Amino acid sequence: xxxxxxxxxxxxxxxxxxxxxxxxxxxxxxxxxxxxxxxxxxxxxxxxxxxxxxxxxxxxxxxxxxxxx
Numbered sequence: 001x002x003x004x005x006x007x008x009x010x011x012x013x014x015x016x017x018x019x020x021x022x023x024x025x026x027x028x029x030x031x032x033x034x035x036x037x038x039x040x041x042x043x044x045x046x047x048x049x050x051x052x053x054x055x056x057x058x059x060x061x062x063x064x065x066x067x068x069x
Contacts, residue, residue, distance in 0.1 A: 016041035 018039040024032045055061075 015044045 020037045020039075022035045022037075024035060026032050
């Protein structure tokens, strides 16, 4: 009953991620590894590079992330 009465979720997405997983095998078909590649959206990348560096030292410190969080 509770599941049927749940409203629509309206969360704001902050980061879009494209994730690719590749399973790698050797010439004999034996498992070697799993390779994961994550590509973050351009807007998040730009925000991380240019956004919350409040003191201008070229790095985003944990304390500088508190206000945006």
